[in-house]
Amino acid sequence: MKINANYLNLKDSYLFSTIAKKVNAYTQAHPDKNIIRLGIGDVTRPLCSAVIEALHNAVDDMSTATGFHGYGPEQGYDFVKQPIQAYYRKRGVELELDEIFISDGAKSDVGNILDLFSKDNTVLVPDPVYPVYVDTNIMDGRNILYMNANADNGFLPLPDENVHADLIYLCSPNNPTGAVYNKEQLAAWVQYAKECGAVILFDAAYEAFISDNALPHSIFEIEGAKDCAIEFCSLSKTAGFTGTRCGYTIVPHALVADGIELNKLWLRRQTTKFNGTSYIVQKGAAAVFTDEGQKQIRQTIAYYMNNAKIIADALDEIGVWYTGGQNSPYIWLKCPNQMDSWSFFDYLLENANVVGTPGAGFGANGEGFFRLTAFGDQDQTAQAVDRIKKLLAK
């Protein structure tokens, strides 16, 4: 037996373990200090009451022979797909129910979708990047090209006609930079993808944080995108489902390669290697899309976006360059005084007792940048920002 030798090409990421070690060392040396973490990419607010009620009801269903649900459709129940269809319709995107696939989360789908593609395909990813896009392709041995995201292009790279790609990863609003593509920019990507015969793998996990009505939430708001894109979305950040686990993936029927609908291939993949998302969780997910659920999750998102505003306002005040903070829970700032990412990490930890994430951990172009997140407690965030302001205004 031989292993998949591509695994030997994976590099371990020491980003979050190095952060933990540094914070631990500092805490042990200074047990009296109150460390505030603005580095986490996980939500902290509880599930909203509409979801909680739906989850309890679903658990009750499972306690009786008549309400019990065994195997469901691998691609998800219509009772979740229908409200998602309506959610897209509100933005003018018409989807068939069988173009929507419910799963245990976008990370699974983003990884598993690669089953459908030849190992010979060339992959285009931005730098800096969510590491999953890179590692999942290394596991398959695909050739990976990087496109530069940097301060010059506002961390929103556009297509380079001289580069040929087969699979293109776009994440907007972006993790880690918080930058958001507008419609014209996404239209340029759709046009490029069609010219290349490429598929755009569009990660819309943060779409719910967009407040500017002119910005697209979905790649399918762009004309022609159904011919060349798959979209991944998630309730993780939208509705606090990071530990509850539910996402959805849109594979349009119009997306055809070698005469075959990718929708059919994904259905085959999911029915063969997946047995559906928990009935209980799907019931909770459906509640997110009710009027009550939408009202409640908007309140939680507003809470997080208030944190983002507190951070962004402070950076404006002290004249630090950043992307994100609006239409995104992430703030991606340029380290002051030409500091590199890790020096700024140490400087902030030691002098403000605030923990963030060094941009260098997301790729070469992240060097000299730093990520703060809006998912913390409001009072703690305000306190951290005060400390940062005092430190950097010196």
Added chain:
Amino acid sequence: MKINANYLNLKDSYLFSTIAKKVNAYTQAHPDKNIIRLGIGDVTRPLCSAVIEALHNAVDDMSTATGFHGYGPEQGYDFVKQPIQAYYRKRGVELELDEIFISDGAKSDVGNILDLFSKDNTVLVPDPVYPVYVDTNIMDGRNILYMNANADNGFLPLPDENVHADLIYLCSPNNPTGAVYNKEQLAAWVQYAKECGAVILFDAAYEAFISDNALPHSIFEIEGAKDCAIEFCSLSKTAGFTGTRCGYTIVPHALVADGIELNKLWLRRQTTKFNGTSYIVQKGAAAVFTDEGQKQIRQTIAYYMNNAKIIADALDEIGVWYTGGQNSPYIWLKCPNQMDSWSFFDYLLENANVVGTPGAGFGANGEGFFRLTAFGDQDQTAQAVDRIKKLLAK
């Protein structure tokens, strides 16, 4: 962009859709008939009260900021892994906690584990077979060899020294045949795997239905198996989790290939392409392993196994050959009067109004055999068996 051309080699299975069409046609022609389904592989009894209570408590946790759980460890919480460790210890199998991986189900893991292996490996599967073993390898383009399971070997094929395999699928108690390997037989497989340098992918999804104390529940009850086996288990049939979704996979540290622990590779796969099983579901899963939970699931299993006994006793009475029915919820019978699988299906549907599953749907060696399952309602099962007895005793 090119698709994974291996998908073009997949054959659609029309087994269950053909069954549904035949049953629908019969029902439309004979609306007055009471059809009883003994073909389903899904459980029908509700979740036990210990699990329901744990699920409700977990939902309540998610409703408060202090009880809320965001991202958990991708490989599962210790609060589930510890009782699983203890569950194995009762049968003399010592596992490290990090050899246990919690997932959304055995079907996902059985499919996804193939990420770790070279496409050049040769795969050995039994015929008849659970189709997922075959289709997932066709998707990767691996060479598949079949071993004959038949009445002569009691549907329990043993290794053929003249065949070289890299990956070996064993399922015991078997789906679809209900046959169960004893320790000597599994020891022969372990020895063969070591001689080949192969990995046994052991599907133990039905282990909880074993009542004969001499029969192994786990491949790891066999000496040396930790060097050459991965085990997949599931709460689907054990505790009625087919719609709740939780399974677990054991990858021992001792399993090493090319100098690399497969445990490390699987951890890398899961941390990259999976984000853990729902906290709520894991809390429910942990309750399965409490004293109360075990008592309650044993009652449900006894309910199903009483159905199996009703079916098996009737077959004994009328002299029909079968495997399973003891230590397994499946009964795999030889179609009487030399009927082929589909002829017997039609005969049973038309003359007893009972629906089963034609063995031919599971592989060439399934021709002439037929699967009945014990997962139905007790009264309905007894009534179906009465009809079968009357029909076949004629």
